[in-house]
Amino acid sequence: MRSMNKPTAAISVNPATGEQLATYPFETAAQLEQALARAATGFATWKRTPLAQRAAAITRLAKALRDDIDRLAGMITAEMGKPITQARGEIEKCAGMCDWYVANGPAMLENEPTAVDNQKAWVEYHPLGPILAVMPWNFPIWQVLRGAVPALLAGNTYVLKHAPSVMGCAYLLREAFERADLPAGVFEIINVDNDLVSAAIVDDRIAAVTLTGSVRAGAAIGAQAGAALKKCVLELGGSDPFIVMADADLDEAVQAAVIGRFQNSGQVCAAAKRFIVEDAIYDAFTERFVAKTRELIMGDPTDPKTYIGPMARFDLRDELDKQVRRTIEEGATLLMGGEKAPGAGNYYKPTVFANVTSDMTSFREEMFGPVASIIRARDAEHAVELANDSQFGLTATVYAGDPQRALEIGAQLDVGGVFANGYSGSDARVPFGGVKKSGFGRELSHFGVREFCSAKTVWVGRK
Known part of the structure; x- marks a missing residue:
């Protein structure tokens, strides 16, 4: 049974007025199971999709963001109070980041030859699988996409657990992915409580975890990911x-x-x-x-x-x-x-x-x-x-x-x-991330593309 004091829904409140905008009841364990199943099935297809087609999908996503900038920026402003000019700038930055990865990302995923005497060896970059992303409210679109876009380009799928106060932003972002015609399961959203976040972390279908948030949240998520022997990227606080x-x-x-x-x-x-x-x-x-x-x-x-x-x-x-x-x-x-x-x-x-x-x-x-x-x-x-x-x-x-x-x-x-x-x-x-209690791992640039890849060594004829 749920505790009487335990939240049962994500609630969106306009911080400029105090008006409650929407209530999004938390999903059940069965609904989480369905989302993880879609992400796993989607990965099986997406990783085999030619890189050029994955890049084309990111181009369509950039267009979907630009086409819907008024609604996306308006929702950012309504749900977390970002001044509208800065909110529009956030969406423009996201679309520009998509463009940059389409132009530069494929080269980052090419095989890297390695010099070995009279033999052939190289490194290949392969996607890990569905990535669980626990994201914050302060840049509700940028924080999501700066991790998702390079991961998706590399062939991973993405499961977003967004901050409860900005679920309206999350669902508008999902609409952008749908308009970009990405395959089912490539970008999933889960609206669940902390217990089900923990269940997702340990689920065998989740290959890795990334979190942007507080030191306290990072320590909790990092401990769970570590116990499950899963790659984890943490972008935490700063002073x-x-x-x-x-x-x-x-x-x-x-x-x-x-x-x-x-x-x-x-x-x-x-x-x-x-x-x-x-x-x-x-x-x-x-x-x-x-x-x-x-x-x-x-x-x-x-x-x-x-x-x-x-x-x-x-x-x-x-x-x-x-x-x-x-x-x-x-x-x-x-x-x-x-x-x-x-x-x-x-x-x-x-x-x-x-x-x-x-x-x-x-x-x-x-x-x-x-x-x-x-x-x-x-x-x-x-x-x-x-x-x-x-x-x-x-x-x-x-x-x-x-x-x-x-x-x-x-x-x-x-x-x-x-x-x-x-x-x-x-x-x-350029790569983004910190040291000490600001976290570990990197987002963006080629580091962001390869962060959730397996670097596979291939060596022919080693004696």
Whole structure:
């Protein structure tokens, strides 16, 4: 029997208004069985489908996304509050990623010759099978497709377990796959509770698991996948450093810092959160950062002029507010914001802290919302020390007047990606992932294509 307190459905709520949009009852074990059976049957056909035909299907998917951009972007905005201009940008980015993989992905799957004396040897890349993907709400289409598209191109099938708050996005995405005329079972959606997610992980038909989410969720899913001896890719949290050296172009650095921190209302894992600024320019940077932040428009996410919308869920806003309260109590200087916005909706005022030190909450924990922490560094060596003093290691940004110096500083950072004189982000052309408690494995580029492939050695005539 189900516990009285156990959720029985995924519920979609508009965070800008608090209006309940839809209820999606969780599926049963029998329905999960049917979805897994379709994914397994689909894999048997899809892996034998010529690569050129799989690529053509991805091209059709890109068209389906572009053709339905209004509904897809509108659903993102309605379900998780992303400002509509950014929501449309998410769909455009997804379609562009599809195009890039169609143009470049097939070459990544070609056999790789290996030099052996007077003999022939090569490496072949073969798909693993149905991939279970547990995905988050903050980029409800991009997060799904940046893992799904390369995996599907390689010949795998995909079983999506999406965040309960964005199931409307999940089902619209399924419609896009249907319009793209992909075979049955290639892209499946399961709307199930945690117990059935666990059942799916251990099911023999699931070949591997990927998750984007919190450290806690990653540890739980990773443990279950490991116990089942299944490949697992985890993209978890981040508290990314943004280092600004005294010789940096200050206006350029501030512009990138504000964009990087407050896009998607601050709900980005790979985004600058800890701004580590060399002492000589600390006050000037802080003053300009606050001034630029005050220019951002917070409001109705359906208005194209809005840059900061509501946070996606009320419980997440409450947790962020607790972190802000602790940071204030610990002695940080609050320069602006620091509280929930009054009125309807799940808004949190853009918040900037100065004089943050390494023992404070906003330094030690991920602040998943519109909160920036500005930290003073004595010099480059101290900046690197502060940047690496974190349980996370997703991405980092370094601004310096000399690009070579920025790269030298970046080489010392314990992260999965360094961005010199530019803000961080994910892009199909380069791998994405982290170290430490930010997870392991990589998405995108050729790493994303091969992550869920078996690298098979073939050697002819070895003596």
